[in-house]
Amino acid sequence: MDFLRPASWEEALAAKAEHPTAVPIAGGTDVMVEINFDHRRPEYLLDLNRIGELREWEVGEETVRLGASVPYTQIMDHLRAELPGLALAAHTVGSPQIRNRGSVGGNLGAASPAGDSHPALLSAGAEVEAESVRGTRLIPVEEFYTGVKRNALEPDELIKRVHIKKADGPQQFSKVGTRNAMVIAVCAFGIALHPATRTVKTGIGSAAPTPLRARAAEDFLNAALEEGGFWESGKIITPSIAKQFAELASGACNPIDDVRGTAKYRRHAVGIMARRTLGWTWEQYRGTARTLEGAA
Amino acid sequence: MRVNFTVNGRKQEADDVWEGESLLYVLRERMGLPGSKNACEQGECGSCTVRLDGVPVCACLVAAGQVEGREVVTVEGLADFAKQREESCASGACGSGGTSLQAARQWSAKGTDSQTGEGEELAPIQQAFIDAGAVQCGFCTPGLLVAADELLERNAEPSDADIREALSGNLCRCTGYEKILDAVRLAAARQDRQGSGV
């Protein structure tokens, strides 16, 4: 095993081009477990800790450009207003020690369907900035997950940043686990209201081979909200709409039975989380709407 | 490979390090600092918690090569670390945002006599763990102390929810946690009294 310690992003790209099998390591919260337990013996470890820009973020007009190694703790502490869904998700990752090291870049690199940030990224809307010595490309996060623990990166590419849409409305994240801390998701659900475009986007975690959006549920809800004039009136979403939304979210799952839960349970739980998180975000939206009315 | 870093204020060098070794292994097996414990080696139990440039992390999940040039504080250096923090606070050099990297770099450990456990100066959190009966088999204790000390450093009056969250990455199989929570509350209360007395 060789340990590569690039001092700059350019050096890292060069190293990855020269050694495409090199395994990038930043927080180490996934990679080191595999090494400690002899599950993996990569030829090269590519340490990204010395590259300061990967731990920086930039808040722009439309998006937050989040460095790949920004620890979850920083997202919770500094980006709660811009990325409320991701901040909630970040707070459910492992423990404080893990959140101090783990990052969204690591979640994307590992591409486990159980990664906590995926539902938040999917519902907020995000693009992954992948770079190699050949150049840079932006990959919509929906297209980034290609299979269980597989992603769209080419062997010579590294994740530099994630461009995440700033929240233009309420966002929620919910995760079922066997306990409330230090737990891997049995399944998870993210939702974001986008009043600017009058759309709702979702993200499902750990209930299919890849993280995914519940497109049919989104389409149904978008149409129902538009049709009923809910965005303007801010009136309470009817139980039948919420129920239908939950059922469609449930139907978007393609889960497996495993030690953490059965497929049946996962489908059921995703439906429940979809209904509840829709209720909470809509309450927040109505509250905001009321506040705005009062201010006007 | 060779790795140079600072542990408890002292420059250390490790040679012939296998690239797959963790910071935990290097501390325990190469530097004679086995206080950080090898309980799960997968980031679940927090027994190996150390401060890396001031930040609490699981030493088992940090690759040895990643600590090149960085600062590590382990349980063995906790008492000195807390003392120097207190001294720099007394001189008005500390804010509420924890230890700055700069402060961490200026700090160095004083020699301790490891042949006797008696007469040692303890950090307030260490004393509180003893007084509250929070130590049983003691294997989780070093990690809990480092995590709890960092909590009290950034939050002098933690709520129970704060304490639970800060210690949620540390497992204990003996105590049932109640006395550990007591110990952190006790340390906070003593810190509070001390602060208001000044």
Added chain:
Amino acid sequence: MGVTGTPTSINQGSKTKGGIGESTLRPDGTLKVTGEFAYSSDMWHEDMLWGHTLRSTTAHAEIRSIDTSEALAMPGVHAVLTYDDLPTEVKNYGLEIQDTPVLAHGKVRHHGEPVAVVAADHPETARRAAAKIKIDYAELPVITDEASATAPDALLIHEGRDDHHIGHVPHPNIVHRQPIVRGNADEAAERADVIVSGEYVFGMQDQAFLGPESGMAVPGEDGGVDLYVATQWLHSDLRQIAPVLGLPEEKVRMTLSGVGGAFGGREDISMQIHACLLALRTGKPVKMVYNRFESFFGHVHRHPAKLWYEHGATKDGKLTHMKCRIVLDGGAYASASPAVVGNASSLSVGPYVVEDVDIEAIALYTNNPPCGAMRGFGAVQACFAYEAQMDKLAAKLDMDPVEFRRLNAMEQGTLLPTGQPCDSPAPVAELLRRVKAMPLPPEQQWLAAGEEADVRALPGGLSNTTHGEGVVRGIGYAVGIKNVGFSEGFDDYSTARVRMEVVNGEPSRPCTPRWRRSARAASPSTRRSPAPSWASPR
């Protein structure tokens, strides 16, 4: 949210300094909070080697061949040992029955059974070497439960058993059977107004002590060995270790290292013998440390169980009889299974008065991981079943479940199922009364946190699964019994050493215990000496 329950002083125990009841601080507390207390995995020696265990990847198989040549040829590898390398005729050990091979011979009986051990100059070298050992397994059918263990054509897990239980079991795949019959349960059942029966399944559990199995063996100049290890029973270990090493007990010098939790899981041997064998073979100190994954193979677990129970009661809430059958899965080796059977049967009634009982408890040999001691073994499995029965009976009688338990609670003088009178206070009814009298927390305690409560105060916590929706509260009470008539006659005792000193004709003040320092100075071969720890039997 402010600090709740802030202790400002420690207020336990006696006010008399040095008096009985005084809450004393742990003598090892300071060493433990400074990181200086030496646990078994902290041992270190300048020229030490690392031991590693190769374990079976299958639950039941014949071993056709083992080829260690490639492993031995690796640079940095000092020894690779298999069954054929064992030094003497005694090749098995065991807590109660010597049925466990030091290294597998001819076949493996459970997944994770040690087959070979390696000593090398770095743990990674040892792992890579172990991966080069070639073992040819021929799979055998697996035995996983009572039906497969006692089927007419069942393979015997252990052939040629000659232990002292074999004469009393209905099948050689049963380790031990303990029936207890008192009174006449069938006749008593006729007095019952309600009869409730049920089958209960209890899963395997693990002690998951935090300090993994570990220790160091240092070869002595006299051909003996010094072993530093975390264990619950030094003396029991020694009785098992010395014979397989072919050494007299005085040449196996054991020192208790710091114990990182045990909970029953360190009653049995883990790495002790392997480390000694490697140290004696290589002439160098050998350190072995299991990782968390290996630790689950390294010690016994709590027995999974299937329990069938029948209870009867009269309309006024008095138990008439109890019948039960408890089947414990002991796994591939006996460990403490006979004692677990003893506890399960003798404590199967729970802390209740039942005159007429018909009890049978057995432990099986299967190809599952071996099971043995874990906090309250045998008693816990039974408690799960009889307490479920108590709730069912109370419901059927339309009685309060705590009141029903109080009506049947045992007390001093009550006869245990074996007919042994309980000769000490057993205030079960009073205990139940006090627990029932305790105030309950508010049913929706998160409401107290108010509208602006952070997500941690809500019932879904950080996982944010609910803000109260769908949350209901259940309240249950249960009571259990353990360590009374323990393990069919295992003496529980405690001892204390009192030292009195007279200085100038006056009793001297209590002084700092001196044993800590002397114990720390007693083991020069480790960089920091282990202090005594507080392992206690069971």
